[in-house]
Amino acid sequence: MQKLGIIGTNWITQQFVDAARESKSFDLTHVYSRSEEKGRDFANQSKKPDISVSTDLNSFFASDDFDTVYIASPNALHFEQAKQALQSGKNVIVEKPSFSNVEEFNEIEKVVKETGMFLFEAARHIHEDSFQKVHDFIDKYQSHLSGASLSYMKYSSRYDQVLAGEEPNIFSLKFSGGALYDLGVYPIYDAVVWFGKPDSVNYQAEIIQTGVDGSGVATLKYPDFDVNILFGKTKNSSMISEIYFGKETLQLDNAGTIRQITAVSGDDQLEIPSTANDNPMVDEAMAFAEIIKNHDTKKFETLFNYAKIVNETLFKLRETAGIKFTAD
Ligand SMILES: NC(=O)c1ccc[n+]([C@@H]2O[C@H](COP(=O)([O-])OP(=O)(O)OC[C@H]3O[C@@H](n4cnc5c(N)ncnc54)[C@H](OP(=O)(O)O)[C@@H]3O)[C@@H](O)[C@H]2O)c1
Numbered sequence: 083m084q085k086l087g088i089i090g091t092n093w094i095t096q097q098f099v100d101a102a103r104e105s106k107s108f109d110l111t112h113v114y115s116r117s118e119e120k121g122r123d124f125a126n127q128s129k130k131p132d133i134s135v136s137t138d139l140n141s142f143f144a145s146d147d148f149d150t151v152y153i154a155s156p157n158a159l160h161f162e163q164a165k166q167a168l169q170s171g172k173n174v175i176v177e178k179p180s181f182s183n184v185e186e187f188n189e190i191e192k193v194v195k196e197t198g199m200f201l202f203e204a205a206r207h208i209h210e211d212s213f214q215k216v217h218d219f220i221d222k223y224q225s226h227l228s229g230a231s232l233s234y235m236k237y238s239s240r241y242d243q244v245l246a247g248e249e250p251n252i253f254s255l256k257f258s259g260g261a262l263y264d265l266g267v268y269p270i271y272d273a274v275v276w277f278g279k280p281d282s283v284n285y286q287a288e289i290i291q292t293g294v295d296g297s298g299v300a301t302l303k304y305p306d307f308d309v310n311i312l313f314g315k316t317k318n319s320s321m322i323s324e325i326y327f328g329k330e331t332l333q334l335d336n337a338g339t340i341r342q343i344t345a346v347s348g349d350d351q352l353e354i355p356s357t358a359n360d361n362p363m364v365d366e367a368m369a370f371a372e373i374i375k376n377h378d379t380k381k382f383e384t385l386f387n388y389a390k391i392v393n394e395t396l397f398k399l400r401e402t403a404g405i406k407f408t409a410d
Contacts, residue, residue, distance in 0.1 A: 083102075083106055083107065083108060083109040084107065084108050084109070084149055084150055084371055084374060084375070085108070085109055085111045085112075085147060085148040085149050085150070086099070086102060086108035086109060086110050086111060086112075086148055086149075086150055086151070086152060087111065087112035087113070087114065087142065087145070087147075087148035087150070087151045087152070087172070088110065088112070088113055088114065088124075088151065088152045088153075088154070089114045089142075089151060089152070089153045089154065089155050089163055090153065090154035090155045090177075091113070091115045091120050091121065091123075091124040092154065094154050094177065095124070095152065095154045096124070096127065097361060097363055098152050098154070098175075098204070098363050098367065099128065099152075100361055100363075101359075101361045101362075101363035101364045101366075101367045102367045102371075103128075104359075104361060104364055105364045105367050105368045105371070107367045107368050107370070107371030107372075108150060108152075108367060108371060110125075110128050110130070110133055111132070111133060111134065111147045111148045112133065112134045112135075112136065112142065112145055112147050112148045113125045113133060113134070113135045113136070114135075114136050114137070114139065114142040115135065115137060116137060117137065118135060118137050121135035121136070121137065122135050134147055139163070139166065143166055143167060143170035143172065144170065148172070149172060149173060149374075150172060150173040150174070150175060150370075150374065151163075151167045151172045151173070151174055151175070152175045152176075152177075152204075153167070153174060153175070153176045153177060154177045154204075155177075156251040156252070156257040156258075156259075157177075157179055157182060157251075157257055157258035157259060157263055158182055158256065158257040158258040158407070158408065158409050159257075160176050160177070160180060160181055160182075161181050161182065161186040161189075161190065161409070163176075164176050164180075164181075164190060164201060165189070165190060165193055167199075168190070168193045168194060168197045168199045168201065169193065169197060171197070171199065172199065173199050173200040173201070173202075173374055174199065174200070174201040174202070175202045175204055175370055176201065176202070176203055176204065177203075177204045178203055178204055178205050178267045178268075178271075179203075179258070179263045179264075179267045179392075179393070179396060180201075180203040180389055180393060181393055182258040182263075182407050182409035182410070183393075183397050183407065183409060183410055184393060184394055184397045186409065187389075187390060187393040187394075191386075191390070194386070200370075200373065200374055200382055201386065202366075202370045202373075202382075202385060202386075202389075203385070203388075203389040203392070204363075204366055205267065205268070205271045205366075205388075205389070205392070206362050206363050206365070206366045207268055207271070207338055207339060207340065207362070208271055208275055208366075208388070209365035209366040209368075209369045210340065210356075210358060210362065210365050211356045211357045211358065211365070212340035212341065212343060212356035212358060213272075213275075213340060214356075215343055215354055215355075215356045216276065216325070216332065216334065216340065216343060217275065217276055219325075219332055219343075219345070219354065220276050220277075220325065220332075223327045223330070226327035226328045226330065227277075227306075227307065227325075227326075227327055228306070228307050228326045228327060228328055229307035229308050229309060229310075229325075229326045230272075230273070230276075230277075230307075230309045230310070230323070230324060230325040230326060231309075231310045231311075231312075231323060231324050232269040232272055232273070232309065232310070232311045232312070232323040232334075232337040233269070233311070233312040233313070233319060233321040233322070233323050233336075233337055234265045234266075234268050234269050234312075234313045234323075234336065234337040234338040235265070235297060235312060235313055235314040235315075235317060235318065235319035235321070236265060236314075236315065236318060236319075237315065237316065237317055237318045238252065238253075238315040238316070240252055240253060240315075241253065241296070241315060241316050244290060244291065244292055249292045252264060252315075253290065253292045253294050253296075253315075254292055254294065255292070255293045255294055255405075255406070255407050255408055256407075256408045258407045258408075258409055259292075259294050260287075260294030260295040260296075260315075260405065261287075261294070261295045261296055261297050261298060261313050261314045261315045261316075262285065262287070262295055262298065262300070262313070262396060262399060262400060262403075262405075263396060263400075264315060265313045265314070265315060265338060266298075266300070266311070266313040266396070266399075267392065267396065268313075268337055268338030268339075269311045269313060269323075269337040269338065270300075270302075270311070270392050270395055270396060270399075271388065271392055272323075272337055273302050273309045273311070273395075274388055274391045274392050274395060275388055276325075277302075277304055277309060278304070279391045279394075279395070280302035280303055280304055280309070280395060281303050281304060281305060282303045283300065283301065283302050283303065283395060283398050283399050283402065284300065284301045284303075284399075284402050285298055285299075285300045285301075285399040285400065285402050285403040286298055286299045286300075286403070287403035287405060288314070288316070289403075289405075290316065293405075294405065295403060295405060296314060296315060296316035297312075297313065297314025297315065297316050297317060298312075298313065298314065298403065299311070299312050300313075300399050302395070307326075311337075322334060322335055322336075323335075323336065323337040329347060329348070330345065330346065330347045331345075331346045331347075332344070332345055332346075333345075333346055339362060340356070341356075341358060343356060369381075373385075
């Protein structure tokens with residue numbers, strides 16, 4: 083197992099550490115937290131005696147007791163933390179969305195090339211079997227492909243804080259928050275991996291009182307069809323997602339965590355089976371560990387290129403909606 087350091091002590095980091103342990107891919111050895119107490123509490127949950135805790139980023143990165151860092155801090159902090167990690171000789175797994183804008187991504191790309199380290203964006207769903215099943219179906223019926231409507235909308239408990247007059251990180255321009263740079267990342271990844279880089283994009287955003295988008299509708303234009311995407315964090319939706327192939331339609335229960343895939347043709351319906359782990363981060367943890375272990379630069383470049391196109395697409399969408407982050 084490869085040794086893992088972590089930044090950010092919220093539930094998502096625990097889920098990744100659990101996935102890493104379950105898949106025997108990474109072993110937690112070092113925790114960074116701004117608070118010694120929070121860091122120690124997080125380390126204690128692993129019930130292992132030998133986990134270091136740092137409250138200073140320089141000493142954290144100077145430590146040689148881990149080779150890969152998982153970064154799950156607020157979005158706007160990813161850039162500086164990932165850059166420092168790469169320059170300290172660590173591989174990086176950075177939570178989605180990796181970086182706030184194209185300038186940051188380009189700078190990171192330069193540092194990746196200079197250091198020869200790996201950097202992965204944790205877009206967990208693209209590593210799942212269900213995602214690959216959809217990809218295979220699209221490849222098979224590519225010539226009939228005629229568009230898609232994707233949806234991922236879930237009310238965030240942190241929106242209650244916004245309604246109470248607060249500004250949690252995920253709804254803040256200062257921390258590069260909002261619906262597009264959170265749940266929107268999943269369907270944008272769907273479109274980029276399944277259909278490629280769009281020719282042009284447009285985003286109609288519903289701006290909330292903190293200045294970020296609470297929800298919205300994005301359109302990605304391809305030469306022969308459009309992909310319409312609905313996402314949001316201020317309301318709940320159970321709308322299915324659909325990919326169109328003329329007379330046939332592929333239905334997905336959800337664009338971010340695909341658990342049911344149905345091919346529909348007239349009155350006929352065919353379930354396409356797929357397997358899934360209870361912990362949705364197991365597949366990505368295994369994929370990243372394999373690439374590092376085998377120094378698989380080809381697979382790394384494929385994933386890095388997806389991350390680059392997603393970053394550019396998110397940025398262009400944001401521009402069309404006039405949303406400016408503090409990081410820009
Ligand atoms: N893949 C997924 O399914 C998934 C799910 C949820 C979130 N995410 C991603 O994970 C990342 C973290 O999201 P989150 O909702 O957990 O964020 P968050 O609660 O705002 O912050 C995460 C951690 O960062 C540290 N932190 C918080 N505010 C900070 C500040 N002002 N300055 C420095 N550090 C701060 C805290 O750790 P300490 O107090 O210990 O320093 C906190 O536990 C985001 O990029 C998000 O998009 C991914």
